[in-house]
Amino acid sequence: MGYLFSPVRVDISARNPGKIQAAMTENRRALQELVLEPLREEQYYDKREPFSLMSIVKSPMGLMIGFMVLVVFLMPxxxxxxxxxxxxxxxxxxxxxxVPSLTNLLSSRSS
Incomplete structure (x- = not known):
């Protein structure tokens, strides 16, 4: 567990009992002995990214807040x-x- 291996195809003959063939699936090379060596350690989980101020600024909510702060300070x-x-x-x-009220608008449209 915890390691990644190359896939191997194992064929067991039904006609000839005891005859077994193994082959690597990537290059279809027949194996005389079935000895597997791990390619690398398996990483099941992604590493969490560290906190970044830029990730907040780039998010849609951060952009909206930045725009509103800009308006609050520039509008006056x-x-x-x-x-x-x-x-x-x-x-x-x-x-x-x-100032047109809602009742005036509705009465003018209905007539």
Missing amino acids: KLMDNIDPEEMKRAQEEMRNQG
């Missing part, structure tokens, strides 16, 4: 660049237009 700076007069004018226009 972008809003500071807007002229206060322009901002007040835009807010007044929105007030004059009125």
